[in-house]
Amino acid sequence: MYKWLLVYRYLRTRRIAAASVLSVTLGVATLVVVNAVMTGFATEMRQRIRGILSDVVVQGGGIDGFADVDRHLRLIDEAVGEYVEAMTPVIETFGLLSIDYLGQTQTFWVQIIGVDPVGKARVGEFAEHLVVQKGRVPSFEVPADLRAVERVFLEREGILGDLHRPSARLVPQLGLNGRSGVRTVHFERPRQGETEEFLDKNPFGDSGLDREATQQQKALLELDEDLAHADSMGLVLPYLIAAYRDPSSGRDKIVIPLGYPVRLVVPGSGRRPQPRFARFAVVDYFKSGMSEYDQRNCYVSIDDLRRIRGMGDRATAIQIKLKDYSKARLVVAKLRQLFPPGYYQVATWEELQGPLLAAVDTERRILTILLFLIIAVAGFGILAIFSLIVVEKTRDIGILKALGASDSGAQAIFLTYGLTLGALGSAIGTFLGLQIVWNIDRIERWMSTWTGHEIFDRNLYYFDQIPTVVEPATVCAVAIGATAIALLASVLPARRAARLRAIEAIRHEQ
Secondary structure (H helix, E strand, O other), X not given: OHHHHHHHHHHHHOHHHHHHHHHHHHHHHHXXXXXXXXXXXXXXXHHHHHHHOOOEEEEOOOOOOEOOHHHHHHHHHHHHHHHEEEEEEEEEEEEEEEEEEOOEEEXXXXXXXXXXXXXXXXXXXXXXXXXXXOOOOOOOOXXXXXXXXXXXXXXXXXXXXXXXXXXXXXXXXXXXOOOOOOEEEEEEOOOOOOOOOOOOOOOOOOOOOOHHHHHHHHHHHHHHOOOOOOOOOEEEEEHHHHEEEOOOOOOEEEOOOOOOEEEEEEEOOOOOOOEEEEEEEEEEEEOOOOHHHHOOEEEEEHHHHHHHHOOOOOEOEXXXXXXXXXXXXXXXXXXXXXXXXXOOEEEEHHXXXXXXXXXXXXXXXXXXXXXXXHHHHHHHHHHHHHHHHHHHOHHHHHHHHHOOOOHHHHHHHHHHHHHHHHHHHHHHHHHHHHHHHHOHHHHHHHHHHHHOOOOOOHHHHOOOOOOOOOOHHHHHHHHHHHHHHHHHHOHHHHHHHHHOOHHHHHHHHO
């Protein structure tokens, strides 16, 4: 009983005990907040990557992929059909996206992905990443009102039958179509006297190309005009190409509206691929929240991309969604036996994104270890404080032993004291950390206003709010670890107090 009484009096009367509790509290709160934010970012990233890809991917070699897609789908269904919920063929290739805007032709390197929109929505979260068609059955069909807008633009600019001639200066004005509720675009001619100089160059540059190659490309351009008809092919544009964030309002503004015509240059299929040209109309925007994909991923119909590239019934990959992702390794193992590894690659989405996921996990572990050192520093503080208390209370310890206290009793006083400090600091730190996590967006906004600097740049991360995930097991591990460090820090002072002899301790203070 006397042990708890002495511990209670030490906690009440010694201010240095409050410093020990505060150091443990800050360490635990910091670790709880950082782990929640890091876990939130990692979880959000994993969910979005998995939604963009699929559970399992069967990839063919090269940009031409493999032929007879239906046969491949049938083989997969026969081998692992009991585990498969949905699957769809995909074509992925690189290309150039060209947009005429404000008298300038802007060209972007993009990843062009040909998909069946319904099949893609079944194997991933494709529909959830669309801005206009979000939550609906996605489609690449160009609505009638957007077709009219595009045709008027093409006729005005005189490029309905000549895709390669740059248009005159464009001044887009956003409007809202009251009938359908979709955004349309209107164009004005430049004022009289304004001129723009354009150069009619090959999109890949003229350097190193002989006259024969140039003629071949012009011939291909003429052949591609029938593919680039004015009003049938829709394209989902990367959101970060179509929009920008207005710093004054903090809101996104779309500068490439629906119906806007864009041009694509893609490599043709075959042993000697030549560039193929086609025009599309923007029907939606792809916004996953990850800048790597929102700057590069252009989605078009797989049938349109096949025709443009001359691929027949080929595909570069088959994406598979499983009924139970825990069976992914089993499915991958069976598919690797079915498809030879020299030409095919069968992998889960985690294996395809292995380096990125490994880097995030490594960063999280290293940061956790570094922050845990804060609690270790608090433990050394407790060790120093307890050592001073033992020296200061040598006479009191001697009196306790003279009155009948045992060595284990004297040792238990300081062990209980250390355990109490650690438990109290861990409890307060856990509560404080969870409160910060649950109110982190309000705290971030207040700090941004107070400092005049945006703490969490939404342009950089493209999250509407700071993602956080609280893992109860991690929070408990942090609290128990901090308490254990405080307890271990009190062991040496407690053993020293236990070794003191009563008479020598009393004589030492006289």
